[in-house]
Amino acid sequence: MHRTRIKICGLTREEDVAAAVAAGADAIGFVFYPKSPRYVTPQRAAELIATLPPFVTAVGLFVNVPAEEVAAIVRVAPVALLQFHGDETAEQCAAAAAAANRPFLRVFRVKPTTTGTELLEYEAQSRASSRPHAAQFAGLLFDTYVDAYGGAGKVFDWSLIPEELAHRAVLSGGLSVQNATGAVAQVRPWAVDVSSGVEAAKGIKDAGLIAQFIAAVRAGDATPGNGA
Numbered sequence: 001m002h003r004t005r006i007k008i009c010g011l012t013r014e015e016d017v018a019a020a021v022a023a024g025a026d027a028i029g030f031v032f033y034p035k036s037p038r039y040v041t042p043q044r045a046a047e048l049i050a051t052l053p054p055f056v057t058a059v060g061l062f063v064n065v066p067a068e069e070v071a072a073i074v075r076v077a078p079v080a081l082l083q084f085h086g087d088e089t090a091e092q093c094a095a096a097a098a099a100a101n102r103p104f105l106r107v108f109r110v111k112p113t114t115t116g117t118e119l120l121e122y123e124a125q126s127r128a129s130s131r132p133h134a135a136q137f138a139g140l141l142f143d144t145y146v147d148a149y150g151g152a153g154k155v156f157d158w159s160l161i162p163e164e165l166a167h168r169a170v171l172s173g174g175l176s177v178q179n180a181t182g183a184v185a186q187v188r189p190w191a192v193d194v195s196s197g198v199e200a201a202k203g204i205k206d207a208g209l210i211a212q213f214i215a216a217v218r219a220g221d222a223t224p225g226n227g228a
């Protein structure tokens with residue numbers, strides 16, 4: 001049975017990192033986008049990363065940051081995986097990841113008009129940009145297209161995701177305690193990612209919601225058809 005991996009994103013406090021880890025999160029996301037209310041400085045992220053136990057992945061989120069600035073941030077905040085959430089081309093993602101010598105996730109923000117063909121082409125371009133010894137393309141994260149870059153708490157039509165992509169992608173965008181079981185049962189993603197749905201306020205996570213969200217994902221894993 002596939003165990004859906006879980007990333008909790010936009011953490012800013014030690015108590016929230018501890019709650020996510022205790023609840024079984026596989027990854028913790030730190031937002032290096034200054035306009036976000038979840039923004040943390042590289043120094044602050046380093047303090048939070050230092051509290052992580054082994055086998056919990058620190059993910060750094062970037063929006064249209066030049067390669068050398070990404071590398072400088074990673075030298076201070078030792079994230080293990082980069083997530084490019086802006087308008088970066090595949091090559092810009094790979095160049096920034098190579099400068100930082102880290103693997104990367106590329107983000108596709110899904111619109112109602114998005115087609116499966118577009119998504120398949122986007123993944124192919126992303127995979128073609130992969131540099132296995134310096135900047136491995138780790139996969140796609142699907143989020144909802146909104147007038148911000150992310151963290152909006154809005155869902156998109158999950159049926160737009162081609163099945164051949166879903167099982168190796170991260171599903172994101174408006175996930176919550178209420179919809180996580182159904183999202184996992186319908187999409188069978190490799191992983192899910194959530195921010196707004198587990199917050200008391202932007203950047204302030206709710207330990208109870210985190211635990212309930214992870215339980216809901218596990219309930220989705222337990223539904224029939226999860227043979228992968």
Ligand SMILES: O=C(O)c1ccccc1NCC(=O)[C@H](O)[C@H](O)COP(=O)(O)O
Pocket residue numbers: 009010029031033036037038061063085143149150151152153154172173174175193194195196197
């Ligand atoms: O979270 C933010 O504030 C943010 C700002 C700018 C770019 C990306 C951002 N978050 C990226 C994430 O991975 C979020 O978890 C993802 O967009 C889902 O957010 P939500 O819909 O609130 O669960």
